[in-house]
Amino acid sequence: MEQPAYRNPLRTGAVRPTELLPWLAAALGFFLFPDYLQLGSQILIMVLFAMSLDLILGYAGIVSLGHAALFGTGAYTAGILSAHLGWSEPLSGLVIAGLVAGVVGFVCGAVILYTRGLTLLMLTLAVTILLQELANEQEHWTGGDDGLQGVVMEPLLGLFEFDLYGQTAYLYALAVLFVVFVAARTIVGSSFGQSLRGIRENERRMHAIGCPVYRQMLRAYTIAAVMAGIAGALLAQTTEFVALDVLSFERSGDVMIMLILGGTGRLYGAFIGAPVYMILQDQLARLSPEYWLFGIGALLVATILYAPEGMLGLAERYGVRARREAP
Amino acid sequence: MSEPLLEVRNLCKSFGALVVADEVSLALRPGARHALIGPNGAGKTTLVNLITGTVEPSGGVILLGGHDVTRWSQARRVKHGLARTFQINTLFRGLSVLENVCMAISERRAVAAKLWQRADARADVIAEGMELLESVKLDGDARRLVRELPYGRQRLVELAIALGLRPTVLLLDEPAAGVPSAESHVLLEAVEALPESMAVLMIEHDMDIVFRFAQRVTVLVQGAILTEGAPAEVGGDPRVQEVYLGENAELHGGRR
Numbered sequence: 001m002e003q004p005a006y007r008n009p010l011r012t013g014a015v016r017p018t019e020l021l022p023w024l025a026a027a028l029g030f031f032l033f034p035d036y037l038q039l040g041s042q043i044l045i046m047v048l049f050a051m052s053l054d055l056i057l058g059y060a061g062i063v064s065l066g067h068a069a070l071f072g073t074g075a076y077t078a079g080i081l082s083a084h085l086g087w088s089e090p091l092s093g094l095v096i097a098g099l100v101a102g103v104v105g106f107v108c109g110a111v112i113l114y115t116r117g118l119t120l121l122m123l124t125l126a127v128t129i130l131l132q133e134l135a136n137e138q139e140h141w142t143g144g145d146d147g148l149q150g151v152v153m154e155p156l157l158g159l160f161e162f163d164l165y166g167q168t169a170y171l172y173a174l175a176v177l178f179v180v181f182v183a184a185r186t187i188v189g190s191s192f193g194q195s196l197r198g199i200r201e202n203e204r205r206m207h208a209i210g211c212p213v214y215r216q217m218l219r220a221y222t223i224a225a226v227m228a229g230i231a232g233a234l235l236a237q238t239t240e241f242v243a244l245d246v247l248s249f250e251r252s253g254d255v256m257i258m259l260i261l262g263g264t265g266r267l268y269g270a271f272i273g274a275p276v277y278m279i280l281q282d283q284l285a286r287l288s289p290e291y292w293l294f295g296i297g298a299l300l301v302a303t304i305l306y307a308p309e310g311m312l313g314l315a316e317r318y319g320v321r322a323r324r325e326a327p
Numbered sequence: 328m329s330e331p332l333l334e335v336r337n338l339c340k341s342f343g344a345l346v347v348a349d350e351v352s353l354a355l356r357p358g359a360r361h362a363l364i365g366p367n368g369a370g371k372t373t374l375v376n377l378i379t380g381t382v383e384p385s386g387g388v389i390l391l392g393g394h395d396v397t398r399w400s401q402a403r404r405v406k407h408g409l410a411r412t413f414q415i416n417t418l419f420r421g422l423s424v425l426e427n428v429c430m431a432i433s434e435r436r437a438v439a440a441k442l443w444q445r446a447d448a449r450a451d452v453i454a455e456g457m458e459l460l461e462s463v464k465l466d467g468d469a470r471r472l473v474r475e476l477p478y479g480r481q482r483l484v485e486l487a488i489a490l491g492l493r494p495t496v497l498l499l500d501e502p503a504a505g506v507p508s509a510e511s512h513v514l515l516e517a518v519e520a521l522p523e524s525m526a527v528l529m530i531e532h533d534m535d536i537v538f539r540f541a542q543r544v545t546v547l548v549q550g551a552i553l554t555e556g557a558p559a560e561v562g563g564d565p566r567v568q569e570v571y572l573g574e575n576a577e578l579h580g581g582r583r
Contacts, residue, residue, distance in 0.1 A: 186442075186443060187442050187443075190441055190442050190443060191433045191438045191439050191440070191441045191449060191452075192439065192440060192441055192442045194426070194429070194430065194433065194439070195430070195433070195434075195439040195440070197419070197422060197426075198419055198422075198430045201418075201419035201420060201421050201422055202417055202418060202419050202420070204413075204417050205413075205417045205418065205419065205488070206430075207381070207401050207402065208379065208381075208401065208405070208410075208411055208413070208417070209405060209410075209430060209431040209434045209435075209488065209489075209491075209492060210401070210402045210403075210404075210405030210406050210434050210435070210492065211402060211434050211439060212402050212440075213402075215440075216439075216440070219442075
């Protein structure tokens with residue numbers, strides 16, 4: 001089936017009513033599932049992480065299998081700040097973690113963005129593996145294979161203790177997600193975001209119209225790195241622990257699957273893909289601790305075959321088409 | 328006579344033993360309508376790639392508005408007024424026609440690097456985009472995705488993107504390639520309506536189009552210039568007829 005023939009000429013900045021849905025769902029979740037708030041926080045964190053991947057994959061077309069490198073950098077930065085340096089104020093820790101991840105992203109990006117395709121893919125993978133090995137070796141700082149213990153968080157804004165039920169953690173993650181989302185939405189709606197779409201659609205033509213393609217991609221990569229670092233830091237802060245798997249290949253793969261399930265290049269794909277993946281994982285693991293991955297695999301195959309643009313793409317195709325064609 | 332906007336001196340390029348540009352020199356003055364013809368594999372597109380900077384020359388000099396741009400990046404040359412179209416459509420297929428031309432307009436206006444400005448707040452970019460689309464009669468398709476347009480309309484978008492850059496020098500690589508002759512007149516009208524002061528170099532196979540469009544013609548064979556002159560002169564040159572026009576020579580040459 002063809003894509004909608006008409007599309008807003010340059011996407012409007014006005015907030016559509018459907019855009020409120022995920023935030024309503026997140027708020028409802030807080031009241032309806034008080035026993036699941038820890039899973040809820042993790043979902044919000046993965047939404048943020050998947051959204052940062054969307055910025056480079058969905059908008060700029062940079063395929064990365066090493067996005068966990070930046071997530072892990074943020075997680076370890078926030079963790080080490082608290083466990084070793086005694087810096088346990090959450091908000092400043094979050095900002096510092098984001099900046100450190102941004103610097104790492106900028107430096108890595110400066111090298112790997114000279115390449116394309118498989119080479120780029122392999123380099124992103126290599127960076128993650130190197131960082132994971134580094135974290136594994138530096139046991140004194142990272143706790144190595146045992147994970148980083150001793151992370152404690154001061155009350156949020158000096159007021160809200162991180163409680164056992166995860167209420168503060170959930171609302172903290174939700175607030176951070178919202179702020180980063182608003183920034184991301186502004187960026188993808190800007191001329192810069194439009195230019196990234198151009199690079200994804202046709203890099204050759206972007207060169208030919210005088211776009212500094214490399215510089216634009218590096219900026220996108222750095223911004224995505226900051227976001228991924230913030231997501232990682234949120235995980236470290238809300239669980240008060242950092243495991244070596246924040247830098248794992250599996251995490252890079254998971255986040256990509258989440259994004260593809262939800263749909264790339266829409267920002268909101270992350271809001272669908274991450275919850276679906278994680279809730280399914282949670283439920284399937286209960287049903288069948290051994291074979292839950294089979295369920296995820298089947299869903300992924302079905303998505304690729306029947307909804308190659310993800311669940312949002314599917315919804316857009318059937319639901320929104322009529323509205324878009326209206327003048 | 329005014330200074331050339333684009334000048335190429337003794338441009339050379341070889342890939343190993345294969346020479347694709349052999350001491351090529353040409354100059355385009357303001358208002359030039361110059362056609363570049365030659366058999367397949369003569370190095371016409373390579374010459375465009377050399378001039379725009381996608382391929383680095385082995386020797387020679389490229390001057391744009393008097394500046395030596397031989398070592399400049401592609402983007403920098405574009406900012407100095409050089410634009411091109413592609414023989415094979417090179418478009419943003421998943422975006423609307425308006426978005427396609429606005430991409431070039433934002434680049435030219437240097438707003439494409441702005442992070443915090445909303446795309447839809449760029450009312451003047453969009454207004455200019457619509458104006459441009461009207462001028463090439465694409466305004467009816469502004470909101471359609473490029474990949475859904477018929478090929479001939481897509482060729483028009485190919486041209487419109489380049490025009491969005493408001494170039495002083497425009498290189499057209501077979502603008503009507505692949506367009507059925509019934510539709511090609513729209514494209515040719517758009518080419519003929521180009522601003523008079525613009526210097527245009529057009530690669531073209533169709534001799535009818537060359538005669539209609541060009542004031543001067545350069546014939547390229549195996550990377551080297553065989554001859555340059557007015558269309559009638561070149562069309563009547565037996566060497567040209569031999570290497571390029573082949574058996575149809577008299578048919579086409581005879582029209583003039």
